[in-house]
Amino acid sequence: MPSVTRELQIGSPGRQWPFSRGLVAESLLNAGATPDEAAAVARRVEAELRASRRGAVSAVQLKALTVEVTRDVGGRAMAAAVEQQTAAYEDLMVIAKKGELPFSRGVLARSLEDTGLLGREAYAVASRIDIQLRQQGVKALSVAEIDDLTERTLQEMYGEQLKLTYRFLRQNRGKLGVMGSSGDAPEPFSKGILSQSLLAAGVPPDSARKVARVTQRQLRGAEDRLVERRIIRERVEQLLEAEVGPDVAARYRLLQVIRHPPRPLVILLGGVSGTGKSYLAAEIAYRLGIARVISTDSIREVMRSMVSPALLPTLHASTFTAWQALSDPNEVTPEHPSTEVLLLGFREQVQQVSVGLDAVVRRSIEEGMSVVMEGVHLVPGYLSARHGAIVIPMLITLPDQSEHRRHFESRDKQTTQSRPLHRYMRYFEEIRAMQDDLEQLARRLDVPILDSLSLDESADQAVDVVMRRILTELTPEERVRLLGNEELSLEQTDLTKVGEEMQR
Structure with missing residues (x-):
């Protein structure tokens, strides 16, 4: 433990602190001196200050004396290193919005503890940063x-996460942070x-708002600013079991796996024109937390811009008129095709767009992104x-033809006739x-x-389909890791009945 001489004060009249032989020795060690050399310089500096009978010296004066003694004890190179650095007894100032404060x-160590480091680990990082700055x-x-x-020091010592x-902590000061297990921010x-x-x-809805509100209050009452997603899920499940029962809690647990799946989800929502696919796709993505929604029409448009109609005529037609591109130009094209001819043109375009x-699917998998x-x-x-x-x-x-027609009429009004109603009505039977x-x-x-017929009902069905598929796709190891040791069955999530209804 460094000795302290109370009669000697370091600093300016406005801010002074007791002289510490240990800080002088620390400065020598930072400059590359051996422990014996550092101790010898510190003792001699203290002795000379006592002999001068000065009550206070500035940090600049102490630095000059330390350099002089170091030159005598350790040589010119060591003295130059001591002179170049910011000594341990000199203030290293931090420029903030409210003014300058000593580092x-x-x-810094206390803020590093918020990242999950132990106290001694956090202080070791802070000390390393302090030494690096002073040596420079x-x-x-x-x-x-x-x-x-x-950040650079943490990455060198502990890695990217x-x-x-x-x-996250520096950019979201005062906010709660949620940590996953994948190593992401x-x-x-x-x-x-x-x-x-x-x-x-x-x-x-009322129970959902209540559970979310109580969860937030509990998390804010804790000391930690970062909490694992697993802990949040466990708290929410406990609240759900008390509020609405164990079945819904089990469904919530599975839904969290869907939002953070072990492998990317690729949800393919097919259907003919006018069935509400776009709205349903957006709703499914919203419920499952999937950011990427892609329409096959957009893929077709990109392909059309790259391939001429002469090369792939069916690609440049609508799905329900692609058959016309297959007609013999020497024959009169009928107003309506046979079902066989209609499907032949449709499937040829599907085959082309599927490329x-x-x-797109391959790229999403490579990026690890659900779509x-x-x-x-x-x-x-x-x-x-x-x-x-x-x-x-x-x-x-859409089993009901009348409802299907109303969908086209509604879309015609919403899109300001950019997708003309009469064209779809002309080929309505082909679409059916x-x-x-x-x-x-x-x-x-x-x-x-x-x-x-309801968007909410269709979205509910779709989410249930995804849940069922996830349950059957998870490996035993993934089940334990993502859902806990307890086996989660279809019956627990009330998905068995849903599956039976989907097959009717």
Whole structure:
């Protein structure tokens, strides 16, 4: 423990502190001196200060004396190193919005503890930063510069995740952070997102808001600013069991796996024009927390811009008029095709567009991103399961012809006739024939069919389909890791009944 001479004061008249032989020795050690050399210089500096009988010296005067003694004890090179650095007894100033403050290893260490480091580990990082700055002779630096140096030091000592965790804390001061198990940066806790996931699990709105509110209050009452997603899930499940019962709690647990799946989800939502695929795809993506929604029409448009109509005429037609491109130019084209000719043109276009769709799916898997794809070109059987992803096909239909017509009329008003109603009405029977064919394919290949007229009902069905598929796709190891040691069955989530209804 360094000795302290109370009669000697270091600093200016406005701010002084007791002389410490230990700080002098620390400065020598930072400059590369051996412990014996550092101790010898510190003792001699103290002796000379006592002999001079001075009550106070400035940090500059102490530095000059230390350099002089070091030159005598350790040579010119060591003295130059001591002179170049910022000594341990000199203030290292931090420039903040409220003015300048001396750098404090203790303050930095306390903020580092928020990242999950133990006290001694946090102080070791802060000390390393302090030594590095002093060895470089830094006299002052900004808060941002300290944060950047701290990030680099954390990455060198502990890796990328701790660096990202510290960055989250500095950019979201005062906010709760949620940490996953994948090594990514923490995310801000959101009561709104939690409520959204509870609603998607079938929790009544009032109960969802209450559980989210109580969860937020409990987390804010804790000392930690970062909390693992697993801990949040466990707290929410306990509240749900008390509020709405164990079945809904089990559904919520599974939904969290869907939001952070072990492999990317590729949800394929097929259906003919006018069935509400776009709205349903957006709703499914919202409920499942999937950011990427892609329409097959957009893929087709990109392909059209790259391939001329002369080369692929069916690609440049609508799905229900692609058959016209197959007609003999020397013969009169009928007003309406036979079902066989209609489906021949439709499937040829589907085959062409599937090339682009397959590339999009492959890219999503490579990026580890889940995606919801919607469009008439997502015909059951054309896009097969892919390694590294969980591919979930579905088909949306409108059994009632009158309701199907009303969908076209409503869309005509909402899109200000950019998709003319008369054109769809002219080929309405062809569109219905295509739906019949898609439905037969779906039933033959065991692809779930969504045929509710309500957007909410269809979205509920779709989420249940995804939950069922996730349960069957998880490996035993993934089940234990993601769902806990307790086996989660279809009966626990009330999905068995849903599955039976989907097959009717």
